[in-house]
Amino acid sequence: MSPADKDARPSGPTAEDAAAARERLETLRTTTVERLAALGRSFDEVVAAATDTNVDDEHDPEGATIGFERAQVVALREHGERTLREIDAARERLETGTYWRCTVCGGPIAPGRLAARPTTTMCVRCAAAAARG
Ligand SMILES: [Zn+2]
Structure with a gap:
């Protein structure tokens, strides 16, 4: 093995990368579940307000x-x-080892991109192409 090989980053994500990704997904899941619970409460409030005042949606400005x-x-x-x-899909991909690969071209997804967008399924190039339609 040449010194260059020894210093090179191992190909593919390390166990630490996977642990960090798992933690990011857990955190994101917790905040999303909390946000949904809060939205459930505000939805109930909006419905209650509508029921209380018995407003006409079309003609009453309040409605x-x-x-x-x-x-x-x-x-x-x-x-x-x-x-x-x-x-949940990202967590599954993480367990099967496909998390780090673009679902479109099969190429690697940059670790920085996965850190910023833990649920992304596409590399930057494919995501840009998809956005263009
Ligand atoms: Zn791609």
Whole structure:
């Protein structure tokens, strides 16, 4: 083995990389679950407010506000639930060792990208291509 080989980073993620990724996903999952619980409470409040005042969504300005708030809470909740599914899928990929690979081109995903976006399934290049459509 040449000195260069000895100093080179081992190919692929180390056990520490996997542990760090697992911890990031756990943290993200906890905050997402907490956010969803809080959204559940505000959804109940919005519904209760709508029931209490018995407003007409279409003609009462207050009703329109409640309808808008309700739609917003629903959107946030859907986003949170989608994030949860992404986190669970990422945890599965982590256990099977495919977490570090782009699902589109099969190339490696930069560790920095996975640190910033722990649930990403694509390398920067494929994600950019997907965003362009
Ligand atoms: Zn890719």
